[in-house]
Amino acid sequence: MNSLTPCAQEQEVASPCIDVCRMDAASGYCEGCRRTLEEIASWSTYSAAEKRAVLARLPARSLKL
Amino acid sequence: MSLPPQIQVLQRGWLSSNNILIHEKDSCTLIDSGYVAHAAQTLQLLAHALGGKPLAHLINTHCHSDHMGGNAAVQRAYGCRISVPAGEAAAIAAWDETSLLLRYTGQSAERFRHDDTIDAGDSLRLGGLEWEALAAPGHDMNALMFYAREARILISGDALWENGFGLIFPELLGQPGGYAATRATLEAISRLDIDTVIPGHGAPFGDAERALATAFARLDAYERDPAKLARHGLKVMLSFSMMIQGKMALAELPRFLEGIPIYAAINRRFLDWPESELRNYLVQDLQRAGALKLEDGWLIAA
Incomplete structure (x- = not known):
């Protein structure tokens, strides 16, 4: 384990969770963070680049409440 | 990892x-x-x-x-x-x-x-x-x-x-x-x-x-410095309360805090601040930390 392992970089991309944690059935997104169930469930397995890619997609998503 | x-x-x-x-x-x-x-x-x-x-x-x-x-x-x-x-x-x-x-x-x-x-x-x-x-x-x-x-x-x-x-x-x-x-x-x-x-x-x-x-x-x-633990504890408690509430009118905060025993208990044991001072401290510090927003008299979990 050294500081050059991917681990050090991965931890820099914070989870977008804001503790609302309610899925909007119509859109399939969490009402709080706008991630899909798959994105939330798999978050801890994503690389830093994959996490950033998810974060980049979020602002364009709207709920269908 | x-x-x-x-x-x-x-x-x-x-x-x-x-x-x-x-x-x-x-x-x-x-x-x-x-x-x-x-x-x-x-x-x-x-x-x-x-x-x-x-x-x-x-x-x-x-x-x-x-x-x-x-x-x-x-x-x-x-x-x-x-x-x-x-x-x-x-x-x-x-x-x-x-x-x-x-x-x-x-x-x-x-x-x-x-x-x-x-x-x-x-x-x-x-x-x-x-x-x-x-x-x-x-x-x-x-x-x-x-x-x-x-x-x-x-x-x-x-x-x-x-x-x-x-x-x-x-x-x-x-x-x-x-x-x-x-x-x-x-x-x-x-x-x-x-x-x-x-x-x-x-x-x-x-x-x-x-x-x-x-x-x-x-x-x-x-x-x-146990007072440090106390201040941190009170902030964590309020930020949790706010996550649960979502939002609360600032005017409601005094009664809200009175209704939850741990706030007064920690304050009395470690800080002994007047309640208004405690409220101001918590609201300001949580805003500074980005855990809370205050908009038009409403506290909103951030």
Whole structure:
């Protein structure tokens, strides 16, 4: 384990969770963070680049409440 | 940092703890079930992760609301066996809302019946690995952590996070031994051979040494100046309350705080500030930390 392992970089991309944690059935997104169930469930397995890619997609998503 | 494929970490937030799934070929074990208000999402995440596999067993590292709030819902959905730390059995059986820090903190959980208990020193075989249940007192005096020696993985609950650890409630509540217990737990962790820590909150991480250094420094600072622990504790309590509430009129805050015993108890024990000064301090500091917004007389969880 050294500081050059991917681990050090991965931890820099914070989870977008804001503790609302309610899925909007119509859109399939969490009402709080706008991630899909798959994105939330798999978050801890994503690389830093994959996490950033998810974060980049979020602002364009709207709920269908 | 990488985990073997049979260990699946559903990373949640602060109000809900992480949910850790350990897969066998034909069934699964879940460690910690999140907060009651998030139970629907917890069940949806579990259904997604399990893909039709039965959930046979649910284990709690400790019985705080953010770790056991989904227990009843998960048990209803899957009929799983529930194991709690042995020290919590009496409180769970009686559903003692005070010692479980529910009524006392303004937090909720759905009552559930546990099936059996786990003692420090017990061994569990999960996901093809042997896990030792280790005592992890401090944040909660009955907490357990689970260590897979072969894979060098520690499921730490709230005893150790990447940047800190859970509030030392015994000290905040005026019960003896909280600092010593927290220190002993960190020391026990430092003696383990660890490649990966799966914390109760936050991402799994590899650098246990760095996390321990941070944790010891924090503990030293709190022990030298308990008022620091008290201020931190009050801020954490209010930010949790706000996560639960979502939003609250600022004008409501005095009555809200009066209705939740832990605020006055910590203030009286450590700070003895006038209530208005405490409120101003909490609101300003949480805004500064980005945990709270104040807009048009409304406090909004950020």
